[in-house]
Amino acid sequence: MSSHLSADRSSAQPPGRGSVDALISQARRLKGDVNAVRRDAQSDESDPQERWQRALCDLALHQLNDLDAHLGLLRDGPPSAPPAPETLPARETEPPPPARGSLLSRVGSAEWNLLTDEAGWSGELYQILGRDPAAPPLTLDELPSVVLDEDRPKLTSMVTDCLVDARPIDGEFRVLRPDGDVRTVHMMGEPVLGADGSTASMWAVLRDVSELRRSQRAVSETHDSLQRHRHRTQTERRIAVELQEAVLPPWRGSLRLPHQGPETLDLAAHYLPSSAGALIGGDWYDALELSDGETLLSVGDLTGHGVAVTSGMATLLGAVRGMAMAGTQPGQLMAWLNQLLDATVQPALGSAVCGRYRPETRTLVWAQAGHPAPLLYRGGTGRRLHAPAGVLLGATSGAVYEQAEEALEVGDLILLHTDGLVPGRWGSPRSSEAESGGGTEAVRRLLGLAPRFGGARTAQDCVRMVVEEFGEADRQDDACVLVARVTA
Structure with a gap:
């Protein structure tokens, strides 16, 4: 042509x-x-x-x-026009398959002569439409037969605008190949004018854009x-943060718990989020004056992050408060807490330390479940309390938890913390008192604050020092710290 x-x-x-x-x-x-x-x-x-x-x-x-x-x-x-099908044997009219990964077969061209009703296709267009190269090319009237029904009006509109109003064609439609494969074709075309200025034919380039x-x-x-x-x-x-804020004591400075008038403990605590910010875990701290005049002190950590873990933390904290208010001693409280966690639908592990402070004797009775032991500061020095036996909560059924007692003096300071203060923390709560990596480093740095604690006026001042020491650390997990200072 x-x-x-x-x-x-x-x-x-x-x-x-x-x-x-x-x-x-x-x-x-x-x-x-x-x-x-x-x-x-x-x-x-x-x-x-x-x-x-x-x-x-x-x-x-x-x-x-x-x-x-x-x-x-x-x-x-441009590729040379293919010879007429009848001039070559049938086995030679099949174009060679494109190389693997080649996109050359995705671009074809066609021209439809409106005066003679003839059509000419490139070999690439036969490949795009999946048609036999020996078959005659489709005319403009026949072309919609290979287009999906819902796309035919679009093709008809483009062709009509091109032939009647001399508008360029630029649009896409989907075709159904004989092998059942549906391909997306992008068509760009123009009207071609004859010598008298009338539209003689339409020329188009068709590109297979299915993969694109x-x-x-x-x-x-x-x-x-x-x-x-x-x-x-x-x-x-957001839900986890709201739930956490709802159950943790909303302290804004020191909290004093009176017992029959005189002040016995100066308390302060702080929650330190992880460096990632988006990870809300199951760490908690709590202090509660009990009906018998004693004071509950506890911190703990439920493994994992997210709403489910925060909800589980709230459940455990509620159980701790309820059992402590009923007079349950720390060792038995840990055993029942372990039984509660072991019976949950979703298996989980947790660590905790729980103590009852008796103001009349200035004695701390406490138990722990795979958790860092409290730290005692006195006279400008600090030491870690010897921990009674206790395994992780939820680790085994029927676990027994021992108790320990520590006699305190006026001016003594007890610090409880969870194990995410510094990088290199344990991947889950500890299974023994043998601490690793971040746990040892956290205790060393906390004990190193002893001289500064000795000059502090309030528990809140001590918490502020801890936050200054650890607040900017690149922590992998969140953490809590609780300070109790014996005042009378």
Whole structure:
């Protein structure tokens, strides 16, 4: 079929081969760089952000592959017209399959002569539509037969606008190939005018953009998934924070618990969040004046993070308060707390230390379950109390927890803490008194504050010193600290 000039442009000279080769080299170098980033991004498939990043890399690679192929076509010039089917044996009319990964077969061209009702297709267009190259090309009237029903009006509108109003074609539609595969085709075309100025034919380039659109959908879907994940994470964190704030004592400075008039304990506590900020764990602190005049002191840590863990922490803390108010001693309280955690639907581990301070004798009776022992400061020095036997809560059924007693003096300071104060903490609460990494370092640094504690006026001053010492640390988990100072 003879060529025609476009209605709005004259034929242009192809660009110099050297300049196109340079562009191809640049595109391929960039493609290699993006592919390297794609390989580096291989990680946990469950992370929505990483899935979104890999989808973006895939989309960029598809676009760079298309660019590489189009530049190759630009450099090599338009393909020569294929010979008529009847001039070649049937076995020679089948075009060679494209190389694996090649995109050259995704771009085809066609021209429909309106005067003779003839059509001419490139071999690539036969491959895109999955049709036998020996078959005659489809006319404009026949072309909608391979288009999906819902996309036919779009194709009809584009072709009509091109032929009647001389508008360029630029749109997409989906075709159903004979093998049942649905492909997305992007079509760009122009009317070609005859010598008398009337539309003589329509010329078009059709590109298979199925993989490109698939990659774009993957980016969109993973982006939506990432947004939903972030929203869910933010919502869960807000609920966890609200639940935590609802159950932990809202102290704003020192809290004094009177017993029949005179003050016996000066109390202060603080919650230190993890460096990540989004991780809300199951750490708690508590102090409660009991009906018999004694004072409950406790800190603990339930493993994990999130709403479920914070809810579990609230349940344990409520149980501790209820049993302590009923007069349960620390050892028995730990045993029942272990039984409660062992009976929960979702298995969990926890650590805790719980004590009852008796003001009439200035005695601390306490028990622990796989938790750092309290620290005692007296006269400008500090030491760790010898811990009675006690395993992690939820670790085994029927565990027995021993009790210990410590005689205190006016001016003594007891510090209870959870084990996330410094980096290198245990991955879960400790199973023995043998501390590792962050636990040993935390105790060493806490004991090192003894001289400063000796000059402190209030328990709140001591807590402030702890926050100054540990508040900026790159902690992997949250932590709590509670200070009780004997005042009378």
